[in-house]
Amino acid sequence: MTNILKLNKISPLADKVFPQGYVMKDEIENPVGIMVRSFKMHDYEIPESVLCVARAGAGVNNIPLDKCADKGIVVFNTPGANSNAVKELVICSLLLCGRKIIDSVNWTQKLTGDDIGKQVEDGKKAFIGGEILGKTIAVIGMGAIGIKVANACVALGMKVVGYDPNFGPEKKALTNPEVVIMSDLQKAMDSADFVTIHVPFLDSTKYMINSKSLASMKDGVVIINCARGELVNNDDIKAAIKSGKVAKYVTDFPAADVIGVENIITTPHIGASTPEAEDNCAVMAAEEMVDYIENGNIRNSVNFPALKKDRNGKRLCVLFKAEAEAKVKSLLSDDTVTAVRGNYGYAISDFSGCRASCEEALAQVPGVLKVRKIG
Ligand code: MLT
Numbered sequence: 001m002t003n004i005l006k007l008n009k010i011s012p013l014a015d016k017v018f019p020q021g022y023v024m025k026d027e028i029e030n031p032v033g034i035m036v037r038s039f040k041m042h043d044y045e046i047p048e049s050v051l052c053v054a055r056a057g058a059g060v061n062n063i064p065l066d067k068c069a070d071k072g073i074v075v076f077n078t079p080g081a082n083s084n085a086v087k088e089l090v091i092c093s094l095l096l097c098g099r100k101i102i103d104s105v106n107w108t109q110k111l112t113g114d115d116i117g118k119q120v121e122d123g124k125k126a127f128i129g130g131e132i133l134g135k136t137i138a139v140i141g142m143g144a145i146g147i148k149v150a151n152a153c154v155a156l157g158m159k160v161v162g163y164d165p166n167f168g169p170e171k172k173a174l175t176n177p178e179v180v181i182m183s184d185l186q187k188a189m190d191s192a193d194f195v196t197i198h199v200p201f202l203d204s205t206k207y208m209i210n211s212k213s214l215a216s217m218k219d220g221v222v223i224i225n226c227a228r229g230e231l232v233n234n235d236d237i238k239a240a241i242k243s244g245k246v247a248k249y250v251t252d253f254p255a256a257d258v259i260g261v262e263n264i265i266t267t268p269h270i271g272a273s274t275p276e277a278e279d280n281c282a283v284m285a286a287e288e289m290v291d292y293i294e295n296g297n298i299r300n301s302v303n304f305p306a307l308k309k310d311r312n313g314k315r316l317c318v319l320f321k322a323e324a325e326a327k328v329k330s331l332l333s334d335d336t337v338t339a340v341r342g343n344y345g346y347a348i349s350d351f352s353g354c355r356a357s358c359e360e361a362l363a364q365v366p367g368v369l370k371v372r373k374i375g
Contacts, residue, residue, distance in 0.1 A: 002293065003028045005047075008037035010056055011275075011282035018286060019294070033289045035282075038062055038269070046073065051372070052292050054285035057082060057272055058145070059228060060302050061201045069303040069344050072319045072370025074292055076300050078284040080144035082277035086226050087148040089271045090196050091156070093250040094137070096265060097194070097222045099129035133157040138192035140185065140208075141199035141227070142171055149196060151176045163188040186213060194222045201228035211236040220247040226271040229253030237264075296348050296374050305341035307348060314351035314375035316359065319344070324367030331361050344369075351375070 004024040014035065015024060024035065030049040037055070040062045046053075053063060055077040068075050096102060104127040111119055135158055139150045142164035153160045154176045161180045164171065175181075182188040185208075189195050195217070199205050209223060209232040223246055225232050232249070234257050240246040241263050251258060254266035272281070284300075291297045296317035297308040304319060320328050322340045328347055329338060336349035351373060355361075362371045 002033075003031045003049075004033045004035060004289070005031035005050075006035040007039035007041070007044075008035075008056075010035045010037065010285075011278045013279045014056075014282040014286040017283055017290060019290065022290075032293055035285060035289070036063070037281075046071065051370075052076065052289055054078075054289045055302075056278070056281035056285040058143075059200060061228060061230075065303040066343075069319075070369065074298060074301050074319070075303045076285060076288040076292070077302050078281045078288070079300060081280040081284045082272035082274075083144040083148050085274040085277035086145045086198075086271040087152055088274075089226050089252065089267070090145075090149045090224055091152055093196075093224045093226070093265070094132050094153075094194060094222075097224075097248040097250060098132045098135075100127040101129075102265060103127060132194070134159070135193040136161065136191055137194040137196060138163065138188045139179075140188065140195065140197045142167055142175065142179075142181070143198060145226075146196075146198035147171060147174050149198065150179045154178045158194075161188045161191055186216065189213060189221075190216050190218070192221065193218060194224065196224040197227045197231050199227060199231065201230045206230050207233040207236075209233065209237065211239065214240045214245055217245065219245055221245070222248045222250070224250045226250075226252045229255055234258050294374070296372065298346060304344050304346050305339035307337060307339045307346045309337050309348040312350050312352075314373065316347075316349045316351050316354055316362070317370075317372045317374060318347040318349075318362055319369040320347070320365070321345070321367035321369065324365055327365050328362065328368065331355075331358055331365070 002022045005028050006024055006026055031047055032049055032051045034050055034053045037057055042064050050073055052074040058077055058079055060077050063075055065075055137153050137158050137160055139146045139162045142162045150160045150162050161182050163182050163185050167181050237249050248263045250265040252267045252269050252271050258264045259266055288299050295311055296315055298304055298306055318328055322343050322345050325340055325345050332347060332349040333354050336347050338347040359371055362368055
């Protein structure tokens with residue numbers, strides 16, 4: 001049996017991906033893989049048997065990536081699998097802010113009497129709101145979600161600027177040519193009527209929307225945050241709403257200090273909560289996990305490099321710290337493929353070409369994190 005532990009509710013479509021002999025449950029002994037969504041794993045004791053963790057979603061701030069890497073645990077995510085769902089919530093947020101939809105729905109719900117038609121016609125002037133056509137939106141972070149948002153906004157007749165420090169040819173090929181890519185984050189935000197953020201939460205992105213970054217933005221700017229709550233300083237955004245600098249803030253990550261505040265619209269982290277996105281994420285996460293457990297191939301890892309090798313019988317897979325690369329290579333056969341990303345590296349080698357003592361020798365190399373024979 002190959003046991004998979006799930007720490008959150010995961011779409012049952014994942015089970016269809018697992019080969020015979022795999023069992024996924026909420027509680028299970030000696031799991032080799034963990035499936036997770038938003039469960040916070042930082043203080044979670046990961047069982048020794050675990051080879052990999054798959055995040056059914058994009059954000060991985062709930063997983064201790066380096067701690068996992070140091071234990072030889074590969075962490076995957078599912079970039080793009082829920083991007084359409086998030087894009088649709090962003091488009092909805094734009095329209096909610098442009099038009100006074102929430103206020104007008106709430107007002108209409110309270111109407112009573114025989115003259116509702118008259119009350120409606122008299123009252124509607126309080127709910128005049130602007131169109132998004134021709135307005136400028138800054139899309140901060142042109143990953144799978146940002147690109148979809150940017151393209152949809154072009155289709156809706158908006159002027160779109162995109163900011164992404166890693167905007168290479170692959171992203172360019174997917175992006176509508178009308179999107180103007182800017183290399184200066186602040187200039188991109190300052191040019192916009194709407195700013196939508198699509199970056200991961202990292203030390204470097206914490207509170208990227210703050211009093212300083214807000215100061216030079218247009219008066220009456222709308223900020224949309226369907227990425228992570230920690231990207232926005234709530235005290236600063238509340239002050240900016242009070243001063244009129246920010247007209248509205250939409251966040252999919254409500255905290256006590258923003259709930260009920262006028263002109264802050266909160267939704268309960270529903271960006272990826274569609275059956276379609278949940279299915280896509282579960283299937284992609286299960287596929288990545290199975291290919292790693294069965295073949296040692298790594299795709300969409302967030303703590304080890306991507307690496308794939310055609311299967312040719314038994315193989316040795318070695319996770320190591322970057323500084324151990326030369327020593328690891330010297331012990332493996334000529335057909336070995338290796339890759340290093342940041343502080344961590346990975347090697348896959350056909351077992352037939354290795355010396356008999358190779359496995360034991362590798363395990364002794366300082367910086368080698370895991371040696372696994374497959375097949
Ligand atoms: C994500 O990071 O992709 C979302 O937070 C997914 C989710 O809601 O689980």
